[in-house]
Structure formats: structure tokens, C-alpha cells
Amino acid sequence: MTSSEALVRYVLALGDDALIAAQRMGEWIARAPQIEEDVALGNIALDLLGQGRMLLTYAGSLQDPALTEDDLAYFRDERGFLNVQLVEREHGGDFGVAIARLLFLSTYLHELYGRLVDSTDPTLAAVAAKAVKEVAYHHDHARMWALRLGDGTELSHARMQAAVDAEWPYVEELFDASHADEALVRDGVAVDPGALRQPWTRRVTEVLTEATLTVPTVEAAVTGGRRGIHSTRMGYLLAEMQHIARSHPGATW
Amino acid sequence: MSEGAARRIARGDWPLFEVFVRAKRGLSHVHVGSLHAPDAEMALRNARDIYTRRQEGVSLWVVRAADITASSPEEKDAFFDPAADKIYRHPTFYDIPEGVEHL
Numbered sequence: 001m002t003s004s005e006a007l008v009r010y011v012l013a014l015g016d017d018a019l020i021a022a023q024r025m026g027e028w029i030a031r032a033p034q035i036e037e038d039v040a041l042g043n044i045a046l047d048l049l050g051q052g053r054m055l056l057t058y059a060g061s062l063q064d065p066a067l068t069e070d071d072l073a074y075f076r077d078e079r080g081f082l083n084v085q086l087v088e089r090e091h092g093g094d095f096g097v098a099i100a101r102l103l104f105l106s107t108y109l110h111e112l113y114g115r116l117v118d119s120t121d122p123t124l125a126a127v128a129a130k131a132v133k134e135v136a137y138h139h140d141h142a143r144m145w146a147l148r149l150g151d152g153t154e155l156s157h158a159r160m161q162a163a164v165d166a167e168w169p170y171v172e173e174l175f176d177a178s179h180a181d182e183a184l185v186r187d188g189v190a191v192d193p194g195a196l197r198q199p200w201t202r203r204v205t206e207v208l209t210e211a212t213l214t215v216p217t218v219e220a221a222v223t224g225g226r227r228g229i230h231s232t233r234m235g236y237l238l239a240e241m242q243h244i245a246r247s248h249p250g251a252t253w
Numbered sequence: 254m255s256e257g258a259a260r261r262i263a264r265g266d267w268p269l270f271e272v273f274v275r276a277k278r279g280l281s282h283v284h285v286g287s288l289h290a291p292d293a294e295m296a297l298r299n300a301r302d303i304y305t306r307r308q309e310g311v312s313l314w315v316v317r318a319a320d321i322t323a324s325s326p327e328e329k330d331a332f333f334d335p336a337a338d339k340i341y342r343h344p345t346f347y348d349i350p351e352g353v354e355h356l
């Protein structure tokens with residue numbers, strides 16, 4: 001892999017994580033427990049979408065011929081997406097699952113962007129500088145809810161624990177070393193995904209413990225998102241996200 | 254979260270909070286609306302999402318609506334009308350000395 005190919009794959013994966021997480025999170029609009037939460041989750045989804053757009057625009061500009069963010073978001077097939085499977089999983093209408101997912105993802109993104117602000121790639125550093133404040137708020141929101149649901153009623157505790165247990169196996173993929181080419185890490189362009197594991201575990205353990213939840217000890221799931229291997233539900237997500245752009249190519253509004 | 258164990262956050266069970274936003278330093282907090290939240294901490298965050306989306310503020314207050322003691326419409330006459338004919342309460346009976354620019 002040439003260094004520019006490696007950079008494209010790295011940026012695509014970051015952009016796809018944000019884009020697919022945004023698409024899933026958007027499903028909560030009008031379905032959250034209260035209208036205030038619709039707005040909160042909608043804001044978070046839009047933050048993630050904004051990050052995805054910046055990253056995909058950059059990834060597209062690195063390619064020859066150059067591609068636009070829309071080319072990448074709407075006209076790539078499933079195998080071309082490099083997001084982790086964590087973000088494509090369904091919430092199943094379970095608010096606890098949405099919160100567990102958001103806690104895991106936002107902790108990871110906060111650690112990641114917090115390091116990427118020092119990237120030797122000026123575009124990545126600039127995207128990270130904007131995004132790090134956004135994901136700090138996402139983390140705060142997820143933490144607030146995890147504390148209230150975990151340390152709430154017997155029912156909310158049980159459901160929050162079940163959600164944490166269900167999402168946990170998909171966390172390991174966030175630290176998949178193959179995501180960032182060694183040369184990119186050495187040159188200070190990319191962040192070594194493995195370096196995020198320890199701070200991630202410390203922060204998530206803190207929140208779960210305060211929420212009276214148990215840190216799961218389940219095995220990691222077999223995944224492959226960084227290689228374009230996705231679960232069944234990814235196809236449905238893409239169909240919903242892409243069908244208008246594909247049915248009416250070039251349409252504007 | 255010590256007092257959290259018994260916290261109830263069932264749907265529709267959330268108390269109402271009134272939201273106050275300070276637009277910038279030096280201005281007072283102004284009432285902008287209300288929202289529901291399970292507790293004050295979450296109310297602050299909901300207020301951030303609903304009332305400061307377009308950089309409307311630099312500071313937020315939330316107060317439980319139930320904690321506000323308000324004058325009632327029936328008391329309006331007794332409360333406010335007696336002030337109507339006390340024009341001497343307005344500082345309008347002074348001649349401004351010449352040369353005073355900022356008064």
C-alpha cells in the first residue's frame with residue numbers, strides 16, 4: 001500500500017465511523033423518550049454528520065480523480081465502507097442500547113480526536129480540533145444517562161446492564177491496529193488505535209462503576225469493518241441512506 | 254449519585270424547568286422558555302441543546318417551575334395599580350445642570 005493509499009483508507013474509516021453513527025443516531029429523532037431528548041440526540045447526530053462530511057471530503061480530495069463527499073457517501077457499496085461494526089448495529093428501539101453505544105463511541109472519539117489535534121497532517125488536525133469539543137459533549141450526555149439508568153430503578157439498571165453487555169463485544173474493533181498504517185503512525189499523521197485502549201477502558205470503567213453497572217468480561221465479537229466486512233443490517237442502513245441519491249442522480253434541493 | 258437510587262425517570266414523569274439565558278457578559282439572564290427533564294443537571298443540558306443552538310448565550314440557569322413563587326393575575330390590581338399615579342417616583346423633576354453630559 002502506498003502512503004497516499006494508506007492515508008485515504010485511514011481518513012475514510014474515520015469518516016465512515018462518523019457518517020454511519022450519525023445515520024443510526026438520526027433514527028431516534030421523534031422516537032426518543034421525550035422531545036428534549038429528540039433534540040439532544042438529533043444535535044449529536046448532526047455533529048457526527050458534520051465530522052463525517054469533513055473527513056469524507058478530505059478523503060475524496062486525496063484520490064485521483066478526486067471524489068466528492070456525496071460520491072463517497074451515496075455511491076459506494078457496502079464493501080467499500082470501512083466503519084467499525086459497532087456503529088452500524090441497530091438500537092432495536094432500546095434507549096439503553098443507544099446510550100451504551102454513545103458512551104463507548106464518544107469516549108473513543110474523544111481520546112482519538114484529543115490526540116489527532118497534534119497530527120502532522122494539517123487537515124486532520126483541524127478537523128480534530130473542531131470535533132474534540134463536540135464529542136466531549138456527546139460523552140457528557142451519554143455519561144449523564146448511563147448514571148441515571150444504571151443507578152435508577154431495578155428495571156432501568158437491568159436494561160442498561162443488558163445494553164452494555166450487548167455492545168461490549170464490538171468495542172475491541174475500535175482498537176484494531178490494522179486501521180492505521182504503521183508508517184502513518186510513525187510519521188505522526190495517524191493515531192495508533194491500540195494506544196487508545198488503556199485510557200478508554202479507564203474512563204468507561206469509571207462511568208460504569210459510578211452507575212453501579214458491571215464491566216463485562218465477554219469475548220470480543222468477530223468483526224471486520226475496517227476491511228469492509230459488515231453485518232446484515234448495514235445493507236438496510238445503506239439502502240435507506242443512499243436510495244434517493246441513487247434514484248435521482250444529481251438531484252439538488 | 255447518592256440520591257439517585259430512587260430517582261424516577263419514567264416517561265411523562267419529568268418535572269418542568271424554566272430556562273434563563275445570559276446572552277453575553279454584562280447582561281442579565283433572561284427567561285427564554287421551559288422544558289422537561291428528569292433533574293436539574295439534565296435540564297441544563299437539554300436547555301443547552303434547545304435554547305443555545307445558535308450561540309444565543311454564554312450562561313444558562315434552570316429553575317424548577319414548581320420552585321418559582323409568582324404573583325397571581327387576581328392580585329394584579331392590588332400589586333401594580335397603586336404605582337400608576339405616583340409620578341414622583343420617576344426622577345423627572347430635576348433640571349439637568351448645564352455642562353453635564355452623561356446623566
